[in-house]
Amino acid sequence: MSHSTTCVFVHGVTPDFRTFEEFxxxxxxxxxxxGVDIFNVVKDVLEEFNLNLDNIFDVTTDGAPATVGKENGIAALLEKYCKVNGNQRDLIKIHRLIHKEALCAESIKLKNVSWKQL
Known part of the structure; x- marks a missing residue:
């Protein structure tokens, strides 16, 4: 049986325009x-932490089909869930570009390049 992980972060801006990121x-x-499986666990987290759906403006994914599918990807399902629960805006869908860069570097096995986390 395969295993994978999904990380939920909140990125935000305070009333005095300071940005923050919280795991x-x-x-x-x-x-x-x-997409449905991922959505269900993310929805449970939103409900568990009582996160206000009116404050969701975007969703960031890794670009995998389960995350970006037009009907059943996590981004589309989250947008539908928000709309059913009162947030009528279209969510901005962002793909993490670094993911593709890391996969590319891994596949070509560059030995003289090191990846550092900033």
């Missing part, structure tokens, strides 16, 4: 990881 929860996924 909410690391979710271990077992077996299937379709």
């Amino acid at each position: 909410v929860q690391l979710l271990r996924m077992k077996g299937r990881t379709t």
